[in-house]
Amino acid sequence: PPPPNITVTPEKMEYLIGDAVSIRCTAPWLKEKIQGFQFSGTSGWAVEVRTVRRSHVYRFNITGPKDGGLHACTYTIINQFRQLTRSQESKSIIISVKDHPPRPTLALKPSTGVTIEGQPLVFLCTAPAGEAERRFHFYKEEVEVISGAELTLGATEAQLRLVESSQNHTGNFTCGYEEKTEGRWIPSYLSQALEVLVKEAAWAPYLGVDPPTGVVSEDYPLRLTCVASRDDFPLRFQFYRNGVEIPPGQAGSKTRNVGNFSELLFPQSPRSFSGKFSCGVEEDMGGTWVPSPQSQAVDVTVK
Numbered sequence: 001p002p003p004p005n006i007t008v009t010p011e012k013m014e015y016l017i018g019d020a021v022s023i024r025c026t027a028p029w030l031k032e033k034i035q036g037f038q039f040s041g042t043s044g045w046a047v048e049v050r051t052v053r054r055s056h057v058y059r060f061n062i063t064g065p066k067d068g069g070l071h072a073c074t075y076t077i078i079n080q081f082r083q084l085t086r087s088q089e090s091k092s093i094i095i096s097v098k099d100h101p102p103r104p105t106l107a108l109k110p111s112t113g114v115t116i117e118g119q120p121l122v123f124l125c126t127a128p129a130g131e132a133e134r135r136f137h138f139y140k141e142e143v144e145v146i147s148g149a150e151l152t153l154g155a156t157e158a159q160l161r162l163v164e165s166s167q168n169h170t171g172n173f174t175c176g177y178e179e180k181t182e183g184r185w186i187p188s189y190l191s192q193a194l195e196v197l198v199k200e201a202a203w204a205p206y207l208g209v210d211p212p213t214g215v216v217s218e219d220y221p222l223r224l225t226c227v228a229s230r231d232d233f234p235l236r237f238q239f240y241r242n243g244v245e246i247p248p249g250q251a252g253s254k255t256r257n258v259g260n261f262s263e264l265l266f267p268q269s270p271r272s273f274s275g276k277f278s279c280g281v282e283e284d285m286g287g288t289w290v291p292s293p294q295s296q297a298v299d300v301t302v303k
Contacts (some may be wrong), residue, residue, distance in 0.1 A: 001087035002028055003038075004075050006063065014096050017186050019062045025073035025090065026055040032077040032171035035084060041095075042069035068097035095253035101179045101188035102128050104136075108173070110286030114197045114232070121162040121198075125175035129156060131182040139190070141171050158188050164199035165198045172196075202292035203229035205237075205281045215301045222266040222302075226295065239264045240294065242275040273302045 015245060025037045031144040037056045043066045049056050060067070070092040079085045109122040125136050136158035138145045150161040158177075162169060172193040178185040196245045209221040228236050237257060239246045251270040256263045262279070276297040282289040 001030065001032070001075070001077055001085060003088040003090045004028070004073055006071075006073050006090040006093055008071070008093050008095070014098050015062050015068070016098055016181060016184060017062055017064060017100065018184055020059065021062060021067075021095065022057050022059045023071060023073065023093070024055060024057045025070050025075065027075045027087070029054075032079060035078060038074045038076070038086070039071070039117075040073070041067070041071045043067065045224040062095075062097055065097050066100050068095050071295060072099060088187055098186075099183075100190050101130075101132075101177070101186060103189040104128075104175055104177055104191045106163065106173065106175045106191040106194055108194050108196070112286065113195050115165055115271045116118075116201055116233075116283065116290055117166050117198050117283055118164050118201060119288070119290060121169060121196065122296065123160040123162075123173060123194075124157060125160070126157040127176070127177050127188070130179070134177045135185070136175060136177045138173065138175045140169070140173050142174075167198050169196055169199060170198045188192075199232065201290075202281065202283060204293040205229060205295045207277065207279045207280055207295040209277070209300060211296050214299050215303060216269050218271050219268045222269040222273075223299065224264040224279070225276060226262045226264075226281065228260040228281040229292070232283075235260060235262075235286075236282050236289065237262035237284075238280045240278045240280065241273075269302045271302065276300075 004025045007024045034052055036050040038048050041057045072092045073090045075087045076084055104125050104127040107124045138160045153157040172195055174190045174193050176188045176190045178187050206227045208225040216222045254265045277300050278294045278297045280294045281292045
């Protein structure tokens with residue numbers, strides 16, 4: 001059978017994502033009965049519709065570039081031998097689809113993606129330069145982040161600040177934006193994913209004293225050791241006497257740090273140095289030092 005006529009509505013040089021498209025396939029006048037129509041696209045899709053009408057309209061929404069390309073249709077009749085016969089293919093119509101806006105870039109502070117609960121997380125989403133109006137979105141595991149967040153918008157970038165991170169924020173984050181085109185918001189491709197790991201706050205360190213009794217004679221050595229609960233981040237240690245930090249080098253003291261361990265040695269314990277001793281640890285969160293609780297206090301007596 002001769003080919004059908006094919007038309008598309010609306011006719012546009014370039015279609016936008018979200019456009020509704022109607023393809024009409026019309027068979028010529030024939031004495032044979034129409035049995036149905038077949039629609040296909042070069043992107044690989046095909047649809048068959050059963051109908052006895054001489055014309056049929058196939059409607060679909062543009063979802064992306066995959067809906068573009070060449071489109072054609074055929075129809076089927078029952079011939080004189082009562083066999084189903086497909087017609088010649090219609091001429092092809094071309095649907096050109098405007099692609100999604102390009103993906104933005106996503107940056108994170110701290111840049112390692114590892115932080116401690118209670119600390120802020122700051123994401124910066126940057127879109128390529130452009131004149132169109134935009135609105136930005138941030139996602140965790142493909143779900144938009146809304147609660148507990150502060151969002152600051154600009155012409156080509158947006159910042160998301162999670163004021164107090166929690167272990168629930170552990171996961172993969174992405175961002176995207178929508179661009180206003182012909183009165184419609186067209187979503188961009190999503191940024192690359194950034195992995196965030198939020199660890200629980202560090203426990204208090206452990207303070208050890210040598211001699212273990214906590215009693216030392218004047219002019220004899222006194223050694224204090226502070227052991228952090230972990231060494232996942234850069235550490236710095238402080239030692240305290242009666243709640244006041246002991247300054248470096250006081251009374252000839254020497255400090256040695258190895259991993260999650262710090263030692264404060266007084267080669268000769270000074271007179272009247274008795275008191276309650278404790279230590280503390282701070283962890284480096286990308287330039288912000290986060291303190292852990294102080295250790296339990298230990299009584300030291302200098303005789």
